[in-house]
Amino acid sequence: MQPFEYHSPRSLPEALRLLQELGDGARLIAGGTDLLLRMKQGQLAPRALIDLRRAAELHGISFSPEEGLRIGAAVTLRELQRSPLVRDHCPCLCETASWMASEQVRSLATVGGNLCNASPAADLAPPLMVLDAQAVLVGPQGERRLPVEAFFLGPGQTALDRGELLKEVLVPPTPGNALYLKHAPRAFMDIAVVGVAVHLRMERGLARAVRIALGAVGPTPLRAGPSEALLEGSAPTASLLEEAADLAARACSPIDDLRGSAWYRRRMVRVLTRRALDRLCAASLVGEGT
Amino acid sequence: MSQEQPTLIGARVPKLDAPLKATGSATYGHDVRLPGMLHGRILYSEYPHARVLRVDTARAQALPGVKCVLTAADAPDTRFGYGRDNVPFKNQVVRSLRDEVAGVVAVDPETAEEALRLIEVEYEPLTPVFSPEEALAEGTPLLHPDRGSNLFQTYHYEHGDPQAGERESDVLLEAEYQLPYVSHACLETSVVVAHFDPHGRLTLWSTTQIPFLLQRDLAEALGMDGSQIRIIQTAIGGAFGRGLDIYPFEPIAALMARKAGRPVRLAFTRAEDSIAAPARQPARVRVRAGARRDGRLTFRDVSAVLDIGPYVSWGAVTPLVMMETTASLYKVPHVRFHTDCVYTNNPVTGAMRGYGNPQSTFFIETMMDRLAEAVGMDPVEFRLLNANEPDTVTPQGLVITSCGLKECLQAVAARADRAAGESAAGWGQGTPVSPARDPFHGAPPSRRRRGIGFAATLNVGGGARIYRSDGCGATVKVDDFGHVTLVTGATEIGQGSETVLAQIVAETLGVSLDDVSVENSDTDVKPWDVGVHASRTTFIAGNAACIAARQARDQIFETAAEMLEVKPEELIARQGKVMVRDDPERSIPISKAVRRRHFRQGGRIVIGEGWYDPPTRLVDKATYKGNISAAYGFGAQMAEVEVDLDTGIVRVLRLVCANDVGRAINPMAVEGQIEGGAQMGLGYALTEELLVQEGRVLNPTFADYRLFTAADMPRIETIIVETDDPGGPFGAKGVGEMGGTPTAAAIANAIYDAVGLRLTTLPMTPERVLAALDTHQPKDGE
Numbered sequence A: 001m002q003p004f005e006y007h008s009p010r011s012l013p014e015a016l017r018l019l020q021e022l023g024d025g026a027r028l029i030a031g032g033t034d035l036l037l038r039m040k041q042g043q044l045a046p047r048a049l050i051d052l053r054r055a056a057e058l059h060g061i062s063f064s065p066e067e068g069l070r071i072g073a074a075v076t077l078r079e080l081q082r083s084p085l086v087r088d089h090c091p092c093l094c095e096t097a098s099w100m101a102s103e104q105v106r107s108l109a110t111v112g113g114n115l116c117n118a119s120p121a122a123d124l125a126p127p128l129m130v131l132d133a134q135a136v137l138v139g140p141q142g143e144r145r146l147p148v149e150a151f152f153l154g155p156g157q158t159a160l161d162r163g164e165l166l167k168e169v170l171v172p173p174t175p176g177n178a179l180y181l182k183h184a185p186r187a188f189m190d191i192a193v194v195g196v197a198v199h200l201r202m203e204r205g206l207a208r209a210v211r212i213a214l215g216a217v218g219p220t221p222l223r224a225g226p227s228e229a230l231l232e233g234s235a236p237t238a239s240l241l242e243e244a245a246d247l248a249a250r251a252c253s254p255i256d257d258l259r260g261s262a263w264y265r266r267r268m269v270r271v272l273t274r275r276a277l278d279r280l281c282a283a284s285l286v287g288e289g290t
Numbered sequence B: 001m002s003q004e005q006p007t008l009i010g011a012r013v014p015k016l017d018a019p020l021k022a023t024g025s026a027t028y029g030h031d032v033r034l035p036g037m038l039h040g041r042i043l044y045s046e047y048p049h050a051r052v053l054r055v056d057t058a059r060a061q062a063l064p065g066v067k068c069v070l071t072a073a074d075a076p077d078t079r080f081g082y083g084r085d086n087v088p089f090k091n092q093v094v095r096s097l098r099d100e101v102a103g104v105v106a107v108d109p110e111t112a113e114e115a116l117r118l119i120e121v122e123y124e125p126l127t128p129v130f131s132p133e134e135a136l137a138e139g140t141p142l143l144h145p146d147r148g149s150n151l152f153q154t155y156h157y158e159h160g161d162p163q164a165g166e167r168e169s170d171v172l173l174e175a176e177y178q179l180p181y182v183s184h185a186c187l188e189t190s191v192v193v194a195h196f197d198p199h200g201r202l203t204l205w206s207t208t209q210i211p212f213l214l215q216r217d218l219a220e221a222l223g224m225d226g227s228q229i230r231i232i233q234t235a236i237g238g239a240f241g242r243g244l245d246i247y248p249f250e251p252i253a254a255l256m257a258r259k260a261g262r263p264v265r266l267a268f269t270r271a272e273d274s275i276a277a278p279a280r281q282p283a284r285v286r287v288r289a290g291a292r293r294d295g296r297l298t299f300r301d302v303s304a305v306l307d308i309g310p311y312v313s314w315g316a317v318t319p320l321v322m323m324e325t326t327a328s329l330y331k332v333p334h335v336r337f338h339t340d341c342v343y344t345n346n347p348v349t350g351a352m353r354g355y356g357n358p359q360s361t362f363f364i365e366t367m368m369d370r371l372a373e374a375v376g377m378d379p380v381e382f383r384l385l386n387a388n389e390p391d392t393v394t395p396q397g398l399v400i401t402s403c404g405l406k407e408c409l410q411a412v413a414a415r416a417d418r419a420a421g422e423s424a425a426g427w428g429q430g431t432p433v434s435p436a437r438d439p440f441h442g443a444p445p446s447r448r449r450r451g452i453g454f455a456a457t458l459n460v461g462g463g464a465r466i467y468r469s470d471g472c473g474a475t476v477k478v479d480d481f482g483h484v485t486l487v488t489g490a491t492e493i494g495q496g497s498e499t500v501l502a503q504i505v506a507e508t509l510g511v512s513l514d515d516v517s518v519e520n521s522d523t524d525v526k527p528w529d530v531g532v533h534a535s536r537t538t539f540i541a542g543n544a545a546c547i548a549a550r551q552a553r554d555q556i557f558e559t560a561a562e563m564l565e566v567k568p569e570e571l572i573a574r575q576g577k578v579m580v581r582d583d584p585e586r587s588i589p590i591s592k593a594v595r596r597r598h599f600r601q602g603g604r605i606v607i608g609e610g611w612y613d614p615p616t617r618l619v620d621k622a623t624y625k626g627n628i629s630a631a632y633g634f635g636a637q638m639a640e641v642e643v644d645l646d647t648g649i650v651r652v653l654r655l656v657c658a659n660d661v662g663r664a665i666n667p668m669a670v671e672g673q674i675e676g677g678a679q680m681g682l683g684y685a686l687t688e689e690l691l692v693q694e695g696r697v698l699n700p701t702f703a704d705y706r707l708f709t710a711a712d713m714p715r716i717e718t719i720i721v722e723t724d725d726p727g728g729p730f731g732a733k734g735v736g737e738m739g740g741t742p743t744a745a746a747i748a749n750a751i752y753d754a755v756g757l758r759l760t761t762l763p764m765t766p767e768r769v770l771a772a773l774d775t776h777q778p779k780d781g782e
């Protein structure tokens, strides 16, 4: 690893100022669980690191009925997993976090790092996408908001402009249910071969707010638009769900790599989408009666 | 009389070094720091096969912080290794991407690493050879032209008349198997620290498994005399066969230390360890086997091709073990076994736990399952019918003394009917499982199938003579305070040998375990031992320790007899005292007897000496027959699995392991060996594979090389079968390797039971299982 300067700003404005000053040779670091690996492997050699963890503005989880959940970018996966607020309002996020990486890594790794690393396999991306979450970006020109799915531009590429960083994620209150299914060879310590997140709610027997997002099967995490359109407002039957799962498998563009081959990934998209839909439809039907 | 009963033998004693290791105070190889120590790094080849035209080290040499740069010119031109085909730095031809071209010594590893990038090497690429088939084809370039062939060695074995065996068969089956590269994946990567003292004597801090052979091999490689080399073994963070030969980094470290004139540490990164340390040989195996309608086996015919990579290590001897399983697991009247070990430009391979046995047990025991089905017999009944028996000699010449194979099979079968659901809670499942956490992603029950499968194993359990001596030495000293020091040639690699040997000595001398310490790490101090391999330590080093302890005890008895005015034969040693057997009230502390013997005119110290080399012989060079081990261990496993028909995910719910260990000196340690072996067997079966493409390892990190973690482990149920071996210390036999040998076969057989698929390629990944399911989906109720 090459030597680098290390900065630890105490506030968001200071972090932004440093980012401005140090320019392209600088790199933001949060937990470092993605970044340091790439530095050690020699893929990255930043001249300076700006550590975001001491900026209070990037911390904390809060809830308001209007805006929903606010999750600071520097919140760790462990905090996310254990937050009572998240458990109450978006249990799917707690669950997703709880089986990412390992206890040790989760104590370091952050929500912001997971998104800004922009891996197509980032586990938080699909659930946040189906929860209709917004990314709050902040830079010299101030704040702007983007839907999480618009945040990813390609492997390792985000919508962050020069001088910008991710401040927080906003998850609107949702009356529906969400579920993320991760397919990986091991229980923990594995990157997803395929990840499928689904959100929906059943209203008088009809599926509403159907959102399906797929991870690790394209250059970015992606939405399965055709499947969503097919199901939106429909009365889900087995054959309709199967068709939606098929459409999802067709909507993705997986590649062959060490973790799985393209054909297998496509198959898993179909299987997991179907299973997630089955489960959510059943759960929502039960929920509807009460 | 109760005082005659052993008390420490069979005791569940925690490992003596556990507190050290659990608190981080054990000194591993990576912890060794010497004053003035420098750091070495190795430059590896950029091509799998090339001529080295020029190595320019000038720029590296000039980098501040660099002490020296080494190339082939710095190494003596002697070859080393089992095949005498390796040199420290490759001077003319590189034969794999792990070939050492140059080395740098610098003040820290980072500077050394940077200097590596400044070394310029000019190569002329040669045609690489990436498969044994290619390697053996006409006109293929030779890796070692002076050998005249890429075929390093052929093992051909026969007993009976295989053709007659075929004719006698009512059923005859055939299958082809493909077995992967597997990494030892030791927690501690390869590491060595070398230092020459002012007299020119070399000390090597090492994690080797063969300190005395390394001393000799290193002397040869460095052009030194063995007496000028001292090897100190540190605490060893995993070995599993990785340290069973000399590898280039060891002479390189010594050459670096010599050139730098200071101690040099050479420590591999994880990726380096996955690439440059040896792997288990991949193999393609064709198996034919038959049985009579009544279930008796008729013949086996095995042809295997092993890809041994560019250089040969002791790992090339693994066919001997594959041969043993093929020829002698169960009673088979006619056997033919043929294996070619072939050079390629792929990664280097070596010895690994089981030493060929996980491979052969996989193909033999899955074949047994198919034969059982073909003759319409229950798989356990079929195995029992053909099982080895005590006090028999196999056609291969193995003298089987104690044999608990049938007991092991019956013991695991007895657990087969217990519903898995109730007992399946694995370690990772203490808390209720949410649908998202469910490894089957909430698959409906109709899309899952459960099955059980069995497999047995035979493994050497009383040493294995592959070198002219299979011996181990020991001394036992008793001091004036009654403290006992065992100095043993045996090596502790985490398997618990220190503890078991201390138990044997304490029991023999009638002292408590706290009174015994074990010294086993310094070739200047400890007596010779061939090395830690072949599950041999408890049996061989245990017998040696027992002999030494008895000799020390006899010395104490001699003096105590004078003091107690009885004959030595009337004495026993118990509770730190020497007592009169028939009148235990009459006793004296051992320490007192020692002092009496010591502090007098013409006094003597108490020190016993033991050397044990088992009554075995090397296999016959032509026929490969002969009794290479003084005892044989047996085992059986039952796996219960669940298969997801839509994803191909296989989850092992339970693994029941029964092992005939002769006598469990320490049942807790036996369980540890079996559980650890099972963890490796599970990985071999389901997840572990070093992916190699055109000679390059694609997954050299633990992110992509998937070991079973604690959270992935199923519940392991261990059953200890005791047969009291006549040759073992207190009846014990070895168990070090058997925990993992039958696992892949048991799981494959369970998958068949669940979904009707016979898988012959390891590991059985979800993708492979699903691809197979695509050709055969089980019907409902199947």
Ligand SMILES: Cc1cc2nc3c(=O)[nH]c(=O)nc-3n(C[C@H](O)[C@H](O)[C@H](O)COP(=O)(O)OP(=O)(O)OC[C@H]3O[C@@H](n4cnc5c(N)ncnc54)[C@H](O)[C@@H]3O)c2cc1C
Residues within 6 Å of the ligand: A027, A028, A029, A030, A031, A032, A033, A034, A035, A036, A037, A052, A073, A074, A077, A099, A100, A101, A102, A105, A108, A109, A110, A111, A112, A113, A114, A115, A116, A117, A121, A122, A123, A124, A160, A164, A165, A166, A167, A189, A190, A191, A192
């Ligand atoms: C052993 C191991 C297991 C893992 N398992 C998983 C897993 O199961 N699932 C999974 O999805 N990931 C996994 N990961 C990857 C990683 O841990 C996660 O992606 C984690 O959330 C990254 O967060 P971090 O804070 O460590 O990011 P860092 O490494 O600190 O940063 C990652 C990238 O994001 C940038 N960045 C960080 N914060 C911000 C910000 N606020 N604004 C702008 N840019 C920012 C950094 O500059 C860097 O480019 C694993 C990693 C390891 C080492």
